[in-house]
Amino acid sequence: MKFMPALRATAVAAVLGVSGLANAATLIQNGSFEDTTVASGSWGIFDSLPGWTTDTGNGIEVRNNAVGAAQDGNNFVELDTVANSNIMQTISTVLGQVYQLTFWYSPRINMPANTNGVEAWWGNTLLTTPAITGIGGTSNNWTSYTYTVTGTGSDVLKFKAVGLSDSFGGNIDNVSLSAVPLPGAALLFGSALLGFMGFSNRRKV
Secondary structure (H helix, E strand, O other), rough: OHHHHHHHHHHHHHHHHHHHHHHHOOOOOOOOOOOOOOOOOEEEEEEOOOOOEEOOOOOOOEEEEEOOOOOOOOEEOEEOOOOEEEEEEEEEEEOOEEEEEEEEEOOOOOOOHOOOOEEEEEEOOOOOOOEEEEOOOOOOOOEEEEEEEEEOOEEEEEEEEEEOOOOOOOEEEEEEEEHHHOOOHHHHHHHHHHHHHHHHHHOOO
């Protein structure tokens, strides 16, 4: 029967397509904020960045190893320009697909916890309860935070300053979003299905 090879190819594409999604690189554009040029040891405030916009505060503050070192690369974002601010990115996702969101946070050097508060939002869902904060030390002290989120087709990721609005705030760097791998049982089922169709095809030649 001549339809079997085509059916098998379709099944291979389906299984590999789904598992390929799980192995895809991060969906975040400019997750380490390196796509903006800032002189070493200095900082700048921008209306927007590649991949990122803001609707609160006076722009987006990018620092190049200024008042602390970046967690990844040279740049990081401080979420309090001259007042509390935010950054956000709209991401094309797959409806119902589970993703792993990871980012790094550090309190502002030598500043108290009540000025360093940061929230992370996935759409209308607050991920950080309570808000992330910390007492700033003599250098940036980066901590990784990971959350599981679900795609709706188009989702907004937002980081928002919630400490004192005093131009000193928490820092964000190295943001990534990757699809969660399929459960082992689903992968085994896909392999068994392909094997069965290959066996059936051999019998019908």
